[in-house]
Amino acid sequence: MDSETPAAPTGPSPASVSFLTRGDFRAAFRQAIAHLAEHGCREIYLCDRDYADWPLGEPEVVDLLTRWAMPHRKLVVLAARFETLQRQHPRWVAWRRTWSHIVDCRQVADDDVPAIPSMMIAPGQLSLRVHDPIHFRGRLAFTRPEEVRDWEELDAFLQRSAESFPVTQLGL
Numbered sequence: 001m002d003s004e005t006p007a008a009p010t011g012p013s014p015a016s017v018s019f020l021t022r023g024d025f026r027a028a029f030r031q032a033i034a035h036l037a038e039h040g041c042r043e044i045y046l047c048d049r050d051y052a053d054w055p056l057g058e059p060e061v062v063d064l065l066t067r068w069a070m071p072h073r074k075l076v077v078l079a080a081r082f083e084t085l086q087r088q089h090p091r092w093v094a095w096r097r098t099w100s101h102i103v104d105c106r107q108v109a110d111d112d113v114p115a116i117p118s119m120m121i122a123p124g125q126l127s128l129r130v131h132d133p134i135h136f137r138g139r140l141a142f143t144r145p146e147e148v149r150d151w152e153e154l155d156a157f158l159q160r161s162a163e164s165f166p167v168t169q170l171g172l
Contacts, residue, residue: 016141025130026055028140030064032120032128035142037067041122043074047154048118050084051077053136057089065092069099077105078157080113082165100167107164108157116157119150127151 019028036044048054055061069075079085082105086093096103108116118130118138127147130138141147 015143016139018137018139020135020137022053022136025053025136025138028128028138029055029120030058030061032122032126032140033061033064033068036122036125037064039125040068041125042072043076043123044068045076045078045121045154045158047078047116047120047157049080049113049116050082051079052084052088054089056085056092059091062091062095065095065099069102071102073102075099075103076158077103077165078108078116078154078161079105079164080108080116082107086165097167105163105165106158106161109160109162112157112160117150117153119154121147121150121154123147123151
């Protein structure tokens with residue numbers, strides 16, 4: 001385990017955790033996924049331009065996602081483009097092929113690309129939001145009010161998005 005990887009949570013989660021660096025953001029994301037793998041959650045929504053700075057392809061994150069995944073669950077991944085995710089996170093892409101029946105990848109409308117936020121929402125559980133993408137400042141919140149505010153914004157992007165990043169590419 002490297003120095004950036006937090007231990008799995010053992011007690012109750014704090015109300016919120018602030019992060020101030022890219023490393024802190026990654027640690028907060030790992031903490032959120034560990035929480036969801038341990039406590040369960042029906043749906044997870046991820047939103048980012050390209051997921052270049054997310055630790056999606058790390059073995060421990062893929063393992064935690066596998067522990068979370070069940071046939072009745074749903075992961076929605078919203079992005080501006082999926083090329084970077086495919087290139088930088090091959091473990092996650094392989095995991096997604098296995099769990100394609102619960103993963104929905106969607107691309108935002110071109111007009112929305114400049115405004116797309118970096119966030120994760122697990123309704124009823126938590127929200128993770130990067131408020132300052134230049135310096136990676138943000139918050140992982142286990143409180144309902146922050147989740148509701150983030151959900152309203154995310155829902156607007158989802159309504160204007162389209163299915164994208166098919167599991168298999170058909171062609172000659």
